[in-house]
Amino acid sequence: xxxxxxxxxxxxxxxxxxxxxxxxxxxxxxxxxxxxxxxxxxxxxxxxxxxxxxxxxxxxxxxxxxxxxxxxxxxxxxxxxxxxxxxxxxxxxxxxxxxxxxxxxxxxxxxxxxxxxxxxxxxxxxxxxxxxxxxxxxxxxxxxxxxxxxxxxxxxxxxxxxxxxxxxxxxxxxxxxxxxxxxxxxxxxxxxxxxxxxxxxxxxxxxxxxxxxxxxxxxxxxxxxxxxxxxxxxxxxxxxxxxxxxxxxxxxxxxxxxxxxxxxxxxxxxxxxxxxxxxxxxxxxxxxxxxxxxxxxxxxxxxxxxxxxxxxxxxxxxxxxxxxxxxxxxxxxxxxxxxxxxxxxxxxxxxxxxxxxxxxxxxx
Amino acid sequence: xxxxxxxxxxxxxxxxxxxxxxxxxxxxxxxxxxxxxxxxxxxxxxxxxxxxxxxxxxxxxxxxxxxxxxxxxxxxxxxxxxxxxxxxxxxxxxxxxxxxxxxxxxxxxxxxxxxxxxxxxxxxxxxxxxxxxxxxxxxxxxxxxxxxxxxxxxxxxxxxxxxxxxxxxxxxxxxxxxxxxxxxxxxxxxxxxxxxxxxxxxxxxxxxxxxxxxxxxxxxxxxxxxxxxxxxxxxxxxxxxxxxxxxxxxxxxxxxxxxxxxxxxxxxxxxxxxxxxxxxxxxxxxxxxxxxxxxxxxxxxxxxxxxxxxxxxxxxxxxxxxxxxxxxxxxxxxxxxxxxxxx
Numbered sequence: 220x221x222x223x224x225x226x227x228x229x230x231x232x233x234x235x236x237x238x239x240x241x242x243x244x245x246x247x248x249x250x251x252x253x254x255x256x257x258x259x260x261x262x263x264x265x266x267x268x269x270x271x272x273x274x275x276x277x278x279x280x281x282x283x284x285x286x287x288x289x290x291x292x293x294x295x296x297x298x299x300x301x302x303x304x305x306x307x308x309x310x311x312x313x314x315x316x317x318x319x320x321x322x323x324x325x326x327x328x329x330x331x332x333x334x335x336x337x338x339x340x341x342x343x344x345x346x347x348x349x350x351x352x353x354x355x356x357x358x359x360x361x362x363x364x365x366x367x368x369x370x371x372x373x374x375x376x377x378x379x380x381x382x383x384x385x386x387x388x389x390x391x392x393x394x395x396x397x398x399x400x401x402x403x404x405x406x407x408x409x410x411x412x413x414x415x416x417x418x419x420x421x422x423x424x425x426x427x428x429x430x431x432x433x434x435x436x437x438x439x440x441x442x443x444x445x446x447x448x449x450x451x452x453x454x455x456x457x458x459x460x461x462x463x464x465x466x467x468x469x470x471x472x473x474x475x476x477x478x479x480x481x482x483x484x485x486x487x488x489x490x491x492x493x494x495x496x497x498x499x500x501x502x503x504x505x506x507x508x509x510x511x512x513x514x515x516x517x518x519x520x521x522x523x524x525x526x527x528x529x530x531x532x533x534x535x536x537x538x539x540x541x542x543x544x545x546x547x548x549x550x551x552x553x554x555x556x557x558x559x560x561x562x563x564x565x566x567x568x569x570x571x572x573x574x575x576x577x578x579x580x581x582x583x
Numbered sequence: 584x585x586x587x588x589x590x591x592x593x594x595x596x597x598x599x600x601x602x603x604x605x606x607x608x609x610x611x612x613x614x615x616x617x618x619x620x621x622x623x624x625x626x627x628x629x630x631x632x633x634x635x636x637x638x639x640x641x642x643x644x645x646x647x648x649x650x651x652x653x654x655x656x657x658x659x660x661x662x663x664x665x666x667x668x669x670x671x672x673x674x675x676x677x678x679x680x681x682x683x684x685x686x687x688x689x690x691x692x693x694x695x696x697x698x699x700x701x702x703x704x705x706x707x708x709x710x711x712x713x714x715x716x717x718x719x720x721x722x723x724x725x726x727x728x729x730x731x732x733x734x735x736x737x738x739x740x741x742x743x744x745x746x747x748x749x750x751x752x753x754x755x756x757x758x759x760x761x762x763x764x765x766x767x768x769x770x771x772x773x774x775x776x777x778x779x780x781x782x783x784x785x786x787x788x789x790x791x792x793x794x795x796x797x798x799x800x801x802x803x804x805x806x807x808x809x810x811x812x813x814x815x816x817x818x819x820x821x822x823x824x825x826x827x828x829x830x831x832x833x834x835x836x837x838x839x840x841x842x843x844x845x846x847x848x849x850x851x852x853x854x855x856x857x858x859x860x861x862x863x864x865x866x867x868x869x870x871x872x873x874x875x876x877x878x879x880x881x882x883x884x885x886x887x888x889x890x891x892x893x894x895x896x897x898x899x900x901x902x903x904x905x906x907x908x909x910x911x912x913x914x915x916x917x918x919x920x921x922x923x924x925x926x
Binding site: 270279484487 | 592617634
């Protein structure tokens, strides 16, 4: 199961040429032109969602956004490997994962606009809302995987996190616990080179995937900008989890080409030269080159994808601008699944506080 | 046709302003939605500002290089249609708030009650001074010393003509020793200047005396205490404490202190860890003078013993300096000849 760690799995070269590696080729042998186009489409739309959200932040319509620019293949490739019953636990950057799980793009900005604690029902799409606490979702995923196993469910759980999160106690605990209890969780680390302003070389003296060895967890290293390789490797890891063989660790080597968040200025800690190298390995350009080499992407399909991306961006924009501020009382909803005396008491106190104002406008 | 204004948003989670570095568009340009119109630099990042409107630029309201408060309009754009929703009245983040003048609270609900009202002014003044004091990193050193000789000296002075009707106590001698010892340790009579990162030594000693009065703790000070004779110092302490207890201390005597002495011994305790009077580098604490068994020349004798402590501002004074200073004060109280030698 342990791959040659020093040579990441790659099925597409940066110029779009297909690399043959039989043990991984067979994992995506079912893909045809329709699936290739579909993967490309999801990546293009994900990037368009991302740029639209960044613009909305710059225009003061949302408070913050963590751009995924450059990580489309890692997210789309892995999310598309999931089956409907699998469950994804995400950090704050996995917008493409949420999109691929079927979350309507219109709600992706809700939490960042500050008008909702939870933009969608996680159980409806089997993907959590963004976890802001770095690494916390690793523990949630491990617990969920163990619970699913105890229930006898043949599903896989995947935890998304970054290279920086591997320096967090939560991820260390999750890896230790998952290994001990053989929890069916895939630890999907997007090594995007930067933990905010600190390079990955400072996070780990070894390749990140080597860290899994210490826990006795089999690991993969994959070219995270190669959507086919990510899909293949994640499928293998998820199958491993579903069959009850325990956790695996995937290090998807990619690059966060934009800022850490819209509040960050990456030019203060890295040079544009570094980025030039990564732009050459752009995941969308690479997949497009592959499609063009095979003559799969015709003008009609290309235009349809562009139109669809613009349409999603427009819908996201309008939905964001039109999202009403929730009434303050929603603060007390969804704290517990059922009635709770303390919450009821606080809700009543808050109602009395609001009633003490003269103006009752927008106060319900 | 509609004219829309774009107000500078909070670009980075709680910023209040940003510099408009340069415009990327000119008046008369036709621009598209999300087209970059300007480069803006906040405290956190240099970013490109995309237009929230499509249309024609009619006004650029800010000069390049200007610092713009969040919420201020920066550009006017004439839009082709009114399909674009109206801009929100309140920006996300810390933009200008909509007027809530009508949102006055009719009655303020009763909150938790402490027993009684707010603490009296002097208590609040003490609370404020002690909170301010806590900003200085401070440390304390102790010494316990045999002051039998000083007690003998005080007994003689009390019976002498010049000290008639003047209270002369261990505090008087401790104060005289303190101001005298400062000549050898000028760093304890200083103020730490945060801005310049240096210790500013005071040319004179304004000696603060902590006084417990009915109006709470007061620390009036004696100006140029280092120039006063023991008699004048005793007289000044008498006047100062009497005035303070009567609640008549004037402002000049309550400000400008440079070093303080506190006598907790009058309350019967052995000593304490005092807190600095804000702005000062040292405070000397005098415990109760009690008869104790004490080793003198290898034999246990009954002697008058006192514990002294000095709390010091550890930014400008180090432990050795404080210890040497306290040792000198203690030596003067142990043997008044030492005090005499330093006068």
